Amino acid sequence: xxxxxxxxxxxxxxxxxxxxxxxxxxxxxxxxxxxxxxxxxxxxxxxxxxxxxxxxxxxxxxxxxxxxxxxxxxxxxxxxxxxxxxxxxxxxxxxxxxxxxxxxxxxxxxxxxxxxxxxxxxxxxxxxxxxxxxxxxxxxxxxxxxxxxxxxxxxxxxxxxxxxxxxxxxxxxxxxxxxxxxxxxxxxxxxxxxxxxxxxxxxxxxxxxxxxxxxxxxxxxxxxxxxxxxxxxxxxxxxxxxxxxxxxxxxxxxxxxxxxxxxxxxxxxxxxxxxxxxxxxxxxxxxxxxxxxxxxxxxxxxxxxxxxxxxxxxxxxxxxxxxxxxxxxxxxxxxxxxxxxxxxxxxxxxxxxxxxxxxxxxxxxxxxxxxxxxxxxx
Amino acid sequence: xxxxxxxxxxxxxxxxxxxxxxxxxxxxxxxxxxxxxxxxxxxxxxxxxxxxxxxxxxxxxxxxxxxxxxxxxxxxxxxxxxxxxxxxxxxxxxxxxxxxxxxxxxxxxxxxxxxxxxxxxxxxxxxxxxxxxxxxxxxxxxxxxxxxxxxxxxxxxxxxxxxxxxxxxxxxxxxxxxxxxxxxxxxxxxxxxxxxxxxxxxxxxxxxxxxxxxxxxxxxxxxxxxxxxxxxxxxxxxxxxxxxxxxxxxxxxxxxxxxxxxxxxxxxxxxxxxxxxxxxxxxxxxxxxxxxxxxxxxxxxxxx
Amino acid sequence: xxxxxxxxxxxxxxxxxxxxxxxxxxxxxxxxxxxxxxxxxxxxxxxxxxxxxxxxxxxxxxxxxxxxxxxxxxxxxxxxxxxxxxxxxxxxxxxxxxxxxxxxxxxxxxxxxxxxxxxxxxxxxxxxxxxxxxxxxxxxxxxxxxxxxxxxxxxxxxxxxxxxxxxxxxxxxxxxxxxxxxxxxxxxxxxxxxxxxxxxxxxxxxxxxxxxxxxxxxxxxxxxxxxxxxxxxxxxxxxxxxxxxxxxxxxxxxxxxxxxxxxxxxxxxxxxxxxxxxxxxxx
Numbered sequence: 001x002x003x004x005x006x007x008x009x010x011x012x013x014x015x016x017x018x019x020x021x022x023x024x025x026x027x028x029x030x031x032x033x034x035x036x037x038x039x040x041x042x043x044x045x046x047x048x049x050x051x052x053x054x055x056x057x058x059x060x061x062x063x064x065x066x067x068x069x070x071x072x073x074x075x076x077x078x079x080x081x082x083x084x085x086x087x088x089x090x091x092x093x094x095x096x097x098x099x100x101x102x103x104x105x106x107x108x109x110x111x112x113x114x115x116x117x118x119x120x121x122x123x124x125x126x127x128x129x130x131x132x133x134x135x136x137x138x139x140x141x142x143x144x145x146x147x148x149x150x151x152x153x154x155x156x157x158x159x160x161x162x163x164x165x166x167x168x169x170x171x172x173x174x175x176x177x178x179x180x181x182x183x184x185x186x187x188x189x190x191x192x193x194x195x196x197x198x199x200x201x202x203x204x205x206x207x208x209x210x211x212x213x214x215x216x217x218x219x220x221x222x223x224x225x226x227x228x229x230x231x232x233x234x235x236x237x238x239x240x241x242x243x244x245x246x247x248x249x250x251x252x253x254x255x256x257x258x259x260x261x262x263x264x265x266x267x268x269x270x271x272x273x274x275x276x277x278x279x280x281x282x283x284x285x286x287x288x289x290x291x292x293x294x295x296x297x298x299x300x301x302x303x304x305x306x307x308x309x310x311x312x313x314x315x316x317x318x319x320x321x322x323x324x325x326x327x328x329x330x331x332x333x334x335x336x337x338x339x340x341x342x343x344x345x346x347x348x349x350x351x352x353x354x355x356x357x358x359x360x361x362x363x364x365x366x367x368x369x370x371x372x373x374x375x376x377x378x
Numbered sequence: 379x380x381x382x383x384x385x386x387x388x389x390x391x392x393x394x395x396x397x398x399x400x401x402x403x404x405x406x407x408x409x410x411x412x413x414x415x416x417x418x419x420x421x422x423x424x425x426x427x428x429x430x431x432x433x434x435x436x437x438x439x440x441x442x443x444x445x446x447x448x449x450x451x452x453x454x455x456x457x458x459x460x461x462x463x464x465x466x467x468x469x470x471x472x473x474x475x476x477x478x479x480x481x482x483x484x485x486x487x488x489x490x491x492x493x494x495x496x497x498x499x500x501x502x503x504x505x506x507x508x509x510x511x512x513x514x515x516x517x518x519x520x521x522x523x524x525x526x527x528x529x530x531x532x533x534x535x536x537x538x539x540x541x542x543x544x545x546x547x548x549x550x551x552x553x554x555x556x557x558x559x560x561x562x563x564x565x566x567x568x569x570x571x572x573x574x575x576x577x578x579x580x581x582x583x584x585x586x587x588x589x590x591x592x593x594x595x596x597x598x599x600x601x602x603x604x605x606x607x608x609x610x611x612x613x614x615x616x617x618x619x620x621x622x623x624x625x626x627x628x629x630x631x632x633x634x635x636x637x638x639x640x641x642x643x644x645x646x647x648x649x650x651x652x653x654x655x656x657x658x659x660x661x662x663x664x665x666x667x668x669x670x671x672x673x674x675x676x677x678x679x680x681x682x
Numbered sequence: 683x684x685x686x687x688x689x690x691x692x693x694x695x696x697x698x699x700x701x702x703x704x705x706x707x708x709x710x711x712x713x714x715x716x717x718x719x720x721x722x723x724x725x726x727x728x729x730x731x732x733x734x735x736x737x738x739x740x741x742x743x744x745x746x747x748x749x750x751x752x753x754x755x756x757x758x759x760x761x762x763x764x765x766x767x768x769x770x771x772x773x774x775x776x777x778x779x780x781x782x783x784x785x786x787x788x789x790x791x792x793x794x795x796x797x798x799x800x801x802x803x804x805x806x807x808x809x810x811x812x813x814x815x816x817x818x819x820x821x822x823x824x825x826x827x828x829x830x831x832x833x834x835x836x837x838x839x840x841x842x843x844x845x846x847x848x849x850x851x852x853x854x855x856x857x858x859x860x861x862x863x864x865x866x867x868x869x870x871x872x873x874x875x876x877x878x879x880x881x882x883x884x885x886x887x888x889x890x891x892x893x894x895x896x897x898x899x900x901x902x903x904x905x906x907x908x909x910x911x912x913x914x915x916x917x918x919x920x921x922x923x924x925x926x927x928x929x930x931x932x933x934x935x936x937x938x939x940x941x942x943x944x945x946x947x948x949x950x951x952x953x954x955x956x957x958x959x960x961x962x963x964x965x
Contacts, residue, residue, distance in 0.1 A: 068860055090859040103857040120871060121862025171861055207708050411791060413834065414777035418794050421829050422801065425809025485700050488693040502697070509704055511936040513894050515913045516929040522921065523714050528724045530710045535797050561703060614800070622802020622897070629917050639804045639897075646901065651812060662801075665856050669800060673921030 002331050009287055019082055020206050022067065022175055028074030028247050029062055029231075032298030036062050038077070038231045044175070044209060053218035054255055060211045061100075063228070064177045066210065069093045069096040081174055087090055089310040091122055096173035100180045102164040104152045110163050111135050111148035117171035133136045141200065158189045165197075169204065176201075178210040182217060192220055215255050219243065227251045249291045250374040259299070260340050261292040270372060274336030277313040284374045291377060294370040296344035302362045314364035317341050319355045331355060333363065425661070434653035442652045460641060464660055467637045470552075470627075471620045471668075474559045478616055479609075481560065482567035486608075490575025491601075493585075503572055510565045518629050521558045525549035525630075552631025558630045563619055567612035573607030575601070587628045610676045617668050621661065638664075708933065715926035719745070723921045729810025734923040738931070747922040755912035758823050759893050762908060765824070766831040767888035773832070774839025774884055775877075779872040780845050806830055820904065827903035832894055834886040842887065842961055846880030886943045890936070 020043035029037040037059045054060045064075050067080075069090035078085045085093060089115075105113050111132075128132065139145050142162040147155060155163070161181060162169050168176060181197070182190045198221050201208045212218050218225050219239045227234045227242065234254075237246040246252035249260055263272030268285050270277050270292045274295040277292070279285050301319075308314050317333035329352050331340040343363060345352060355361065436445040444660050454460045481566045485506060493499045509517070525548035531543040578601070586596050624639030636662040645654035714721075718729035719737075736742050738750055743874060781788055811832055815822050821827070854876070858868040874881070896910035907915065916925060 070856055091862050091864050097855050099857060101853060103853040105854055105872060117861030122864045137685050370689040410776050414773050414795055415791055417773060418798060422797060422806065422833050425806065425813050428812045429809040430943065450759035483692060484696055488697050492690050505701060511890055511940055512933045513910065515896060515910055516932055517707065519925055519929060520711040523710050523724045526706050526724055530725060530778055533725055564704060618800050618802060622804050624804060625914065629901065641809055642804050646808065654808060658805050662805060
């Protein structure tokens with residue numbers, strides 16, 4: 001039996017079918033003189049899993065807070081379900097937020113934490129019995145049956161994370177925001193939670209917006225990934241597309257899988273201190289400062305003097321060290337001008353090489369798998 | 379859906395945003411400031427302003443008239459009975475302040491720095507602080523049987539053969555009053571200073587030692603700055619309380635010592651309101667100068 | 683230096699002397715409160731009896747010393763302290779909440795509130811008495827007395843709550859909002875329970891300060907005396923050991939209050955900290 005608290009009205013979902021569930025339009029957020037978000041435009045469709053990737057200071061947590069309704073944007077609009085959210089306080093938006101530090105209520109038990117929204121929201125409060133049933137449902141959903149009466153400080157970090165998730169999902173929010181949900185977990189837990197989160201989202205058919213600084217997480221879990229750089233959206237697309245062609249040097253940098261070499265375009269080639277390669281086919285050859293980009297896994301390491309295959313570009317670098325991480329090994333090199341270069345071998349496909357530290361080697365890659373950005377990274 | 383279709387709906391939301399962060403919204407947020415400030419302005423600031431105003435009124439035998447004059451002020455600064463009260467107040471304040479600090483700081487250092495166990499630290503601190511929870515007047519009264527000619531102190535001194543005759547200068551004198559004040563106000567210094575010292579991470583001091591700092595250096599560069607908020611807090615407490623005193627002088631000095639507080643009380647007793655107000659304003663100025671001076675040493679607001 | 687046993691020994695002895703100085707008068711007062719009926723308010727102690735306690739509590743018919751008229755004053759002080767502790771805590775909590783936003787010029791408000799205890803009792807009392815006289819308001823302990831008591835205790839309550847809120851993680855309040863709870867519900871169900879130890883502390887401090895307050899009440903409290911004023915009134919008159927008996931009982935009362943407070947805090951802290959966090963498990 002649900003009761004409606006007087007005077008409070010939940011924002012009813014509206015909008016035409018096919019209309020994106022969440023629309024952020026031209027949002028700019030300033031704190032005094034500091035511009036934290038700049039002209040952010042994005043759409044999220046119902047049932048999508050979107051991740052937001054960005055380093056700290058990129059404004060990703062602020063974006064979540066704006067969508068959740070803890071603050072109003074300085075400029076721009078946020079629409080949820082076709083309704084404008086400006087002026088609508090957080091508790092009426094039916095948007096859930098799973099906090100980075102979980103923000104569990106320390107004075108309530110696990111079951112009471114999960115039931116909190118159902119029993120205390122401003123609209124549609126559930127009776128104790130109905131809430132209890134929902135709590136049991138949620139506990140089963142996240143795999144925490146039997147912990148209903150535990151105190152919050154009696155459970156482990158991974159369990160707390162799942163309580164936070166259950167608490168938010170219990171109220172069936174239109175959109176679920178997750179602020180670095182896996183940040184506080186150790187590596188093993190993180191790996192298993194990645195799978196569980198994705199399964200949960202699919203099973204509930206919910207819309208997730210998941211913010212993280214970890215590119216692996218962002219790529220692995222998303223239907224679409226948003227890369228934020230200093231308050232602006234650098235790229236917003238399916239992960240495979242972003243990885244195949246990062247739109248800017250910063251996006252490539254955020255994905256942590258690309259070599260980025262600073263230099264300049266001159267006379268139709270990419271030129272630097274002590275090296276030069278032809279421009280990749282199809283890249284604009286406007287003269288000026290530029291960054292050359294090629295993925296770690298595209299690069300081959302050979303002895304100097306090995307004949308260069310057709311259509312490959314190459315460079316001579318000095319081997320510094322290597323990192324072995326189970327399925328891959330990464331070789332680290334220094335360019336003649338001191339910039340770094342890496343080659344990553346996936347050991348299922350290629351055999352590892354034995355390299356001498358301090359020796360020069362010939363590195364090559366298919367020229368058409370590289371890109372050139374007409375900008376230089378700071 | 380075209381972007382153009384969206385633009386029309388934006389006009390409405392712009393108004394919504396302005397409304398929320400406008401008058402009603404902002405007023406709703408500001409309401410929390412109102413009760414506290416209203417109470418203080420109405421009931422504290424206004425009476426103080428009244429006091430300043432009345433100090434310029436004309437004083438008749440038992441009444442005051444709102445005719446402005448400087449007579450009261452002149453009387454205050456020309457009659458030695460009154461301006462000596464000002465001097466006494468400042469003098470007693472300095473003595474008590476210095477004495478409480480000299481006595482209390484070693485205690486604070488002992489508890490805060492030398493005692494390792496947290497439990498023992500708490501116990502010792504609580505023991506030193508508990509007298510705060512006893513009645514102020516009871517504490518005054520309790521000194522009488524200590525300091526008198528037949529008092530406990532004299533009995534002990536005579537028994538220990540340190541004196542042959544009971545000391546008579548202990549009670550109903552300025553000395554007795556000062557001793558009483560010191561004991562009463564020690565609590566206010568021990569508390570804050572011990573608290574600040576106990577918060578200093580001992581590894582900081584050890585690190586300084588490792589780097590070769592001597593005791594003096596450690597004192598000057600580590601202990602003093604880190605405990606400063608506690609020192610200033612204690613100083614403010616003691617100063618405010620001592621400067622406004624009248625009960626302890628009245629009881630323990632045998633009415634020999636007159637502080638500004640006593641002047642106010644006696645003047646009010648004879649309904650000389652205007653004159654009392656003059657003393658009040660003088661006291662206010664003294665306290666204001668002391669507080670401002672102490673706050674220049676640390677801005678306490680940052681410490682909370 | 684801090685490992686020096688000599689210095690530590692010296693300071694320990696110093697601390698003992700310090701405690702002696704601090705508690706000396708109480709001890710003396712306590713001893714003398716057991717004077718028999720023929721004893722006076724100073725040494726020598728002529729015996730050992732609870733006569734003066736009985737006299738204080740009105741259990742003795744007639745006595746050469748006038749009974750201490752503490753009854754009505756005690757009642758007034760208790761009621762007043764209760765009213766004051768509630769008001770001061772409410773005001774202190776609301777004002778401390780205001781400081782959680784980033785308004786401009788909050789410094790002015792901070793010092794305005796601090797004035798409440800910085801301005802000595804004589805001045806506050808004098809000012810209020812002047813205003814009452816001019817506006818022809820009659821002074822009562824439960825009106826004007828109450829007001830000045832709140833002025834005195836509100837800053838302390840405010841400081842306690844400010845310190846609590848400064849260490850308060852507001853993400854739980856935001857979590858409550860994101861789950862649909864409005865501002866009032868959030869305060870009632872989340873904020874208040876979590877700041878309760880601070881509220882308790884504020885109540886205790888305000889009660890203690892008001893119960894013992896005397897200079898402000900002297901000027902602004904009206905003709906009916908509170909307990910401290912009754913006692914002060916006795917100073918000018920002859921002092922008898924019943925005053926010491928009163929002092930001992932009053933001190934015991936204060937300690938009992940402290941003990942109650944400590945127990946309440948311990949209960950509320952233990953209720954939240956039951957059990958210990960367990961090690962990270964890999965699930």
